[in-house]
Amino acid sequence: MHDGRPVGPAEGRLAPDLNHDHVITLESNPHREVETMSRTVTVGLDGSPESRAAAEWAAREAQLRSLPLKIVYVPEPLPKHLAQAPLLGPETHQRWTEQMPSESAEGIRLRHPGIEVITETLTGTVADILCEAAGSADLLVLGSRGFGGMGGFLVGSVSLAVVARAERPVVLVRAGEQAADEHTMDPAGVPSAATPFRPVVLGLDTDHPDDTLLEFAFDAAVRRQAPLRAVHAWPEPPTSFYRFPGDAELYDSLEREHAAALAEVLRPWQQKFPGVHVVEASRCGSAAQVLVNAARDASLAVVGRRIRTGSFGAHIGHVTHAALHHITAPVAVVAHG
Template sequence: MTNPVLVGIDGSAESLSAADWAGEEAARRNLPIRLLNVWANPVSNVQFSPNPEGMRFWAEGQVREAGRRMTERHPHMAVEAQQIYGVPGQVLLHAADASELTVLGHHGRGAVADSVLGGTALHVLARSGRPVVLVRADQPADETGKVVVLGLDLGRPCESLLTFAFEQAADRGAVVHAVHVWNEHEVHLAAPTPGAGLAAQVLAEQERGLAQALAPWRQKFPSVEVRHSVLQGPVAQRLAEAGKDADLLVIGRRRLHAPSVVHIGPVARAVLHHAARPVAVVSHE
């Protein structure tokens, strides 16, 4: 059985944008799609709250409407739209691990984004072994520059991250733009006798290392055009800037094996905070 593309639907504009993006992804890869709303009874003062059952019916209507729209746009696609009762993070995580890809809405920037990312989305991002894509409501669902930007840490080469980025580019007919970011100030602080040419020397070494890391993937995907850049400055900010016009920004997340830890790392969190385009987070060892 082919694993579907999973979308979390909560009726927000962000989740509907996620559904639009996921529909194009599933159609491009000839995959089924699963639209899922997870319902949990609200914990609040009933005296001042709407009827919980009415809220549940509204949420169920939202996921069914999303399914209807998906079928209209992609009539040949297998579409499943359902509501499941349970704890949203746990239910979505279980569904994500049985899916090819999970797509979630990203609720903007600032304190609200941190709050939302600290809940359901963070739980799925931090625990799922499958790629997770976050999509904003304020960005178009269609492609822009036919570029997949890949953030690489040369100290942690990652096969699953590279595979995902190159497969995405091949499916889209897009360019892979691999980006490695380093901090010039850290190099000077670490050097026992920093000199004027140290930064240029390190930059040249980083560029050679990035080219070497990409060489096997150029051979595996000969039809994919590859560009690479070594940038200086704050990692998350530079990655977000590099991906501002991309179809997709792909970053990695180290897989943690402590079951009680919900953590995606400061760079991944900051990239999600700053990035304007869809961001794919791929777990790796």
């Protein structure tokens, strides 16, 4: 994927000043050519608790990757009825627009010494701006709200739209996510960011394995020095509902067959990343439920999204949709062909 070193500026251009705040106003234009920039970890910030948690996670990820952190702030237009209020008018809104990203960046610099932080304030349709920002980033990080109805997480329409359209990895981080949540407990049973990382969990379709998805997951495990748990689900045989004679033998045969298929897909990647301890988990059951259960103790869950072109537009598969709504850990959605 890459060797983790920062990439310098494009030839013939000057590198930006370290930790410089850029206020750039751009109208969203899907036909505008995206400027080629140095690689970054980019986070969408709107001032909400979930976006602030996403910014902290993105800062830690930028340090793991030895890359700058870019904070992209897309202010919402001020409603007309508020624009006329003396205390909440355009001037107050403008000050907030200017201060919020710069203050957030300064806080990150204090909590993560040595990290390069760049801020951009952009105007336009939020989903369009974030998709453009993702195009020039190693990955884009967004916040996801807390629990909603039926025990699942609330994933906003903007986040879902970006996940469905972006062609670079997008990570969704829950409100309240802390660094210690990604690590094992210390010997006293106390949460700690100084202990080893919890496993990286990869949801894998052995019938259609993709190199982009596999490389992202192995790379994430290497950077965290964490084990990689590769999860594959296979459906229960139809005869199991009727308890025919020989069902046990059929089940055992299918179990061995699917375990062998998973091992075959992973073998070349284990050779490429020999330092990663891989746990192969081939389970019978619903793919979505198997993955959600396997990711209960994950530091990061990694799922794929097939890029589809056609009249039906962007699409998020049901397994990825379930991961976004039911996995507590940060979820990386990796688009692939």
